[in-house]
Amino acid sequence: MELKDKLEILADAAKYDASCASSGAPKRDSVDKDGLGATTGMGICHSYTPDGRCVSLLKILLTNFCVYDCQYCVNRRSSNVPRARFTVDEVVKLTQDFYLRNYIDGLFLSSGIIQSSDYTMEQLVEVARRLREDHKFRGYIHLKTIPDADPRLIELAGKYADRLSVNIELPTQDSVTRLAPEKSVHTIKLAMGSIRTKLDEKDDHPKAPVFAPAGQSTQMIVGADASDDQTILNTAQTLYGSYKLKRVYYSAFSPIPQSPSSVPSAPPPLLREHRLYQADFLMRGYGFNAGEILPQSGNLALDIDPKLGWALANREHFPLDLNRADESMIARVPGIGLRSAKRLIDLRRLRRIRWEDLSRLRCSLKKLAPFVVVADYKPAQGMASSELLRRHLADAPEQMNLFPELQAA
């Protein structure tokens, strides 16, 4: 099979993985050195595909042969997809070629399970080893970790890779048992735990050998099982707390060819995925608790963002005097982001904040108006009810579309 054909199949097989970040690696460069590659710590998106996702890494599978039968996965053993397998050298060469042409920042390598967990992991590690040791490649490497693999292989993976990830895929044990019969939440958690232990060791002993400096991440598929957003966010919170994950990625389930009847035939709304990312960011960046964002079981509202939802449900904190409140509370006002909150605090050292400042800082004035007090503005007396506000602030309802397929173009 030609390289191009393999690339076609094995990139197609990898596109269901949401993660494509290349940030968080320590700064490296290749000035006056043999080999290739640099990392700036920031990560660069080199292109965007029409699904709005960035291309930052060469994201491929080493092979899409797989002995597992995960129902949501296009590469499951019972799936009728064309199969292909890269040689280690092909991946190494492809990575370097794409890197030299400035298409990518590095490699994100995953694989179907072939033979055994250990064998699969060995192959992944070998690609990374050859890039790093034989070719002195200093770009970003993200390796997918096979949960049941020998911890020594995971340790070796962490030596070469910037980031490791173990995908939990589904938010509950029951769903995993049902839809991914060969997987086990228990071993997934153990693998994440062993990665965290190594990361902790590195934190405690700076001279310890390098281990996955960009940390670990995971992915959850949304809409392949019946779990609601509350379950998903709680699982994410558990994972963040327990395993110091850098990111949890949410991937709306994509319908797959000859889909088994155990998974839905229609995808969830992409907006649901987006709301989950927003909620996730509230947990990571703003210090929100999953229980604050979604106190009851169910899904996040689609018509308003989760921060606005929280503010409407917690009116007792508002209106907030921006000239007195602390930064973390200002950041909780709908329409004011983390950066604006910081800038307001900086500005407050010079003078009192006025309405015009909020406009100059490009805060969302419509959203924040009912929630703030500044030197020359306070919301009208007899504040509107949350219901009324919600109707006012929600995204405009869309006309039902008879031909959505056509309209998307």
Place this chain on the structure above:
Amino acid sequence: MNDDRPADRSAHSFPPAHAPAADPAPADPAQPAAARAGAAGAPAFLAVRLVLARQPLLVASFAEWREAARALLAYEIAPERVTWGSPHGGGDLFTSTPQTDLAQDAAMPAQAGAAPEGGADTAADAVAAGAPDVASLPPLPARTPRPTPHLPRSFMEMLQSAACCRVPDRWAFLYRVIWRWQLGQHDVQSPADEDGARLQAMVKAVRREEHDMHAYIRFRERPEEAGAPRFVAWYEPQHDVLPQVAKHFVNRMGKVSWMIATPDASVLWDGRTLHNAGPLVKGEEELEDGGEALWLTYYRSIFNPARLNTTVMQQHIQSHRWKNLPEGKIVPHMVSEAAMGARKIGQFQAVGQRRGTTIPIAPEAAQPDRQQPSKLDECRRCTLWEFATQAVPGIGPQQAQIMFVGEQPGDQEDLSGQPFIGPAGQLLDRVCANAGVDRETIYVTNAVKHFKWEPRGKRRLHKTPAQQEIEACHYWLDKELAQVNPTVIVALGATALKSVLRTANVTLRNSLGKPMRVGGRWVVTTYHPSYVLRVPSEEAKREAFNIMVDSLKLAHQLLERPLEEPDQQDRLI
């Protein structure tokens, strides 16, 4: 050099300007030292004299502007009195000058690398703009120049960055900004200020351009026999960011040679040094190498048509960028294909049309080799399992006569699957050593086998188990007690005590150091090692530690004592 206009001799009489320390970038012919006005004149302060004579100030780089601005500030010349211009034209309406012919100047990269004497033609520019003979300029005001204001580094970097923004009045604007700063109006750098907002917007535009160039430059490979550079790229930057961007690619490409060509200037990297040159390539067409097929294949295949969302795509890449990206040409087709039905299935058509194959392997054979989970691992008697990594069983000799019962595993125990390995475990080791008891002879376990915690930021904060969780887990403690059959149980802390006595109505204080006979065993109560670690005062810490040691000694003595003996005198405290 090959300048054919009459050069201004007087300009040459000034010592050549060197890039000041703040601007370590190599001499850049794209920014010839045009007016040299400020830099040249120390202490002549030509810039000030030009302004006094109502002459325009020509500057072509941040370094030059900085020198000129310093001098102007020193003589308190207000922004309204200064006319700034740029030798590339596009400056002040009245000072626009003929375009410098940089192309001729640096046609040969080798020469360009040797830092051309850019001064010659720029001095000529100054003449063209009407720069007068120095002798004819008015003298400087007699008063002592004011000391230059000290600008914070971050502000300076902001100014430097904004100076790369191609707006016609950039030098005048930047001067107004620092003028206001030295007047004490420090909010001039805040985005809430009108000038500040503009300054930040300029910085942002420059950063964005740098970022875009890092991201969207596409190198094409040249055949090996063609020699250096092996990789060439064409790009049309909207701001003056080529020098910064070149550094990025120096870091990235190692010893591989490359060139980036833009309409105004080029940079070349020979694997060791960076060379600056004028425009060497007319446009992208000259660089085709036909080696982009693999990239386009990848780009097509990694797109998931089921997720088509062009709005987000357009938010990320501005439309004018697409024309220079090879994949830009196939995007419209991909979008329409996806919209016309491919989005029903996320698979790329070219893959879907191939013959596929299922993997003939029996479900049993696919199961990975993994240890069968223990019964404890599968425990669902309460909900704690859901949030914990694993259940942590007790550890120690099966014939142990003493059993420590703690509360629950902690963060580290949860990850490792072993009880008391963290700081509390180490304290327990010391207690054993002080009491003269071999820790290896003791069986150590917890009343609750799963870690109970609540999130605090990105950390797990220990949370005391509820009575019903203690009761649910008693099942496992009973099993351990039956198996090990210790003579003495040392309950570490209140939770352990509640579990061992199977009642919530018991306090640590009332039973501390007082052996009890429960179900044919002695039970000794003491502190949990975490308490000793946590208690703030050193004295209390020592006291608690000693109580633990005494309790353990007592436990050891109890091994020899028949259970029938009265226990009144055993109270320690």
